[in-house]
Amino acid sequence: MSKNLRINNKQFVDETRKLSFIFNGKKLYGYKGDTLASALLSNDIHLVGRSFKYHRPRGIMTSGSEEPNAILQIGNDDALTDPNVRATEIELYDGLICNSQNCWPSVKFDIGGINNFLSPLLPAGFYYKTFMWPASFWEKYEYFIRKSAGLGKSPTKQDPDMYDHRYMHCDILIVGGGVSGLIAAKIASDDNKKVLLLEDKELLGGSLIYDDNDISKIDNQKSSEWLKKLIENIKNDKNIIIKTRTSLAAYHNYNFLLARQNLTDHLSVNDRSNKIRQRLYKIRAKKVIISTGAIERPQVFHNNDRPGIMLASAVKKYIDYYGVRCGLENVIFTNNDSAYETALSLYKSGTKLNAIIDIRDNSSSEIVNKVKSLGIQIYWNHTVINTKGYKRINKITIMKLNDKGNDVVGKKIELSCDCLAISGGWTPMVHLFTQSGGKLKFDNKDNIFVPDKTNLNQLSIGSAKGDFELDDVLKNSIKDTKNFLQIENSNFDKIDVKCSKEKEKKNIWLLPSDKPLSKTKPFLDYQNDSTAKDIKLALREGFKSIEHVKRYTTTGMGTDQGKLANMHALGIVADTTNTNMGDLGTTTFRPPYTPLTFGTIVGRNVGQFFDIFRKTPMHDWHVDNNAKFENVGQWKRAWYYPKDGESMHDAVQRESKAARESTGILDASTLGKIDIQGTDANEFLNRVYTNAWSKLQIGKCRYGLMLNEDGMVYDDGVTTRLGENHYLMTTTTGGAANVMSKLEDYLQTEWPELDVFLTSVTDHYATASVCGPNAKKIINKIFKDLDLSDESFPHMSFKEVKLGDINCRVMRISFTGELSYEINVEASYGKYIWERCIEAGKEFNITPYGTETMHLLRAEKGFIIVGQDTDGTMTPVDLQMDWIISKKKYDFIGKRSLYRSDTIREDRKQLVGLLTDNPNEILEEGAQIVKNENKKPVNMLGHVTSSYFSPTLKKSIALAVLKEGKKLKGQKLLVPMINKTIKVTVSDTVFLDKENERING
Amino acid sequence: MFLINCPYCGERDQSEFVSGGEAHIARPKQPTELNDDQWAEYLFMRKNIKGIQFERWNHAHGCRKWFNVARDTSNDKIEKIYKMGEQPPKL
């Protein structure tokens, strides 16, 4: 530290704890209590980055979350690196490594800086217009733009940190731990309310806690001293939960709020292991008090973006809180009284203040008089017209304003400085208020938007509501909080506040220069490099709505959401179009208020916890037997069981051959199962399925097809009549939950008169499905007393039988076309019954098969899979399943839609079979089918829905949906692929055993 | 995130519920007697208004019961919750 920038003995920075850190490869030092920004400034580093578009050198400008420039890449580890971190928000820790981003090759020599000189070519809408250029132009520029315009690097490895979520409930949520929030917390607690107080900084107290002037007094004490006592009091209050380093991310309807707490980012990397990095609070509050304060506005003048130009309030905070001088030759440029507090802080700390430039004619408030009495030169009715210094400001030029404030007069005066503290007044932080749906109103006196109407149980107080002077802040906060909580008296009622009162106000959104606007660069949005010129250009090009102007110029669209830029943009639009700002409306602020890491959003739901998955009772057996799994809905289903390094194709060929030639066994536990009971159960089934159910006998099973009211196939499955008023319905694996809700919906809302009760029993039973010519022998070995003759136990029937103490429901139903038994047992016996089947089937080479083989076997028989061969646009008629539509029934779900003009069209897509001319060629599922591929545009007739190589038939088979397919049997068609065209012939959908002989073994 | 006062369970978070669209559209008793236009009116046509809208909601991750909600679509305020079969309130 060559320059003397540190002021000793500041209470918030611990000078006994020196911390080292590395910025752009250089080792530097700061103290515990510093932010990265204050530590950099104490090392005389202002230049930290390059601007997005013009790559102009930019320096630290603020001391908070509104920082547009000091956005750094933290860490150099591929997994832990964090882009876009504001140096003003991150607390310094020992060993911190950070780098400038958005500059290439380096912050001091930046190739993109050439954009600065090309800037006439980069006007508003540049990126939109660039995209409009011929493609050949874009390709040339793309590489250059991408390389030089990036905002930080994403980590390339998985985030190893832990994140947490937690729900919280409270009577009163207070957002912002400044003086008004603290007073509100105390009033609420004294009324016995449960209070949750959030503060995004490390310490409570806001800006008043480091206030050091002698004019502001509360109860005859220095205001900061008074506040410290209140904080001690609140820390010991059992009704108040305080969460510091916690920033509100989102304010949703019904007072549901999300807040993010930083738990380890301030610790050195070694102290973080096994600790939760961040916690996301999901808060439900009965009432919300917003006390988020205000942020200072910059002023908009030519070259107002050089390193060393900072907000006046930031310069004050760096001195009074961190003990850091931002420069040794300071100048203040203001339009209001608050910057005079900065003047006093500079003076008190022995820091040189060369001059104050004030656009007002005069000010006679107490604080200004005090500054006058110190002999500091004040240029009234002057404005800055230009600044100089490439990587750090070194000179400013000022001129006198004319009467209207729209031009400058007189002679130029040059002043040298290394820090220019600017203040353009204050903007209430109404972001959360508007996020929650609140409407703003414009206050002409202070040129601010303040909270107006809200539908929620919430209140804005303090400077977030538009009170800026200490007596207003305190007295109104007390009064408003009492009204909001309906409290008569509080301990603050007799509070005595003294402070300076501002009398003269003046605001010019775009300050004039001696140069024409087209020759100047008055920046509005530092992060996106948009200037006042861009706003005017957008207006000239016909953009009127502020939302459009914002998007066209990208003003306010950076990661800071235009916290600094928005008011000036609105002001310039209003001035240019002669509109009242209040009539323009504001742009909408959206969550998150400050950026969130993905880790915080997902919390613990990572890796295997990302989504829940369901396992059948036999799952472990499948794992032990080398099954590959596929996800079906939330289920993990055995897909195929490769043996000795078999490919999937080979395994499926072997499994399906075994099932057709001897016996296969499938875990069918995932099928949806709904237990249906009640005296009207039969009538209910009649109404939900397309076919007739009235004559189904007890002990029999029936296949049913379910439609939506629009006539499209919704689900299918077999239902068994277990007793007089008792049925067990099965559904597809993926459709189970939806079918259940749909049926409940009809029962509760359309047919409440029916006596029917539905219970989902999918998880209660496990199902082993044994199929193939030898299935009967195996079942006979397990259930010795069960009569398996076709007379006693025919296809589509059911028996209840005991195996020891285990109740088994055995259904003789088949999805493969083979003789097949499904054994249903209580889930806890699932693995046992499975292993019994495997044991009994050993001599018949019983072969476990997965979902892929099941799909192949059913396709050979032309059985559809709802969701694979149908897609919500297929009626039963389209599927050539006319046989399942009852002609006798008066009504069922979807019946009326089956003869709408659209559903009776003959040229609808219909399910057909396809055979390839080359029997070894397997079609790709999803492939398009055409008649003529040379006539453009090619007429697409349909697509392949299921396709396999059948080992039994020794040829490729496929199902497809095809326009007018019913009429096209025998027709030759084409399936064009990337480098070949496959010739196919339309066939019947049933490829194997058209006579259904295998079903009886 | 709304808070919805299930008439059977009490106030719960919105994530426990699913919305079932516009309420008070009864399934025609005799669909076969409707012409295509009348059936299409039942099947496809739904209101989408700014203001009070009557909707069906289901406490899917709770008691599974369906009920009606009168919601102001301009601010998502729930004005009234009432059971299936009850008449919509005058608001």
Ligand SMILES: [Zn+2]
């Ligand atoms: Zn409920």
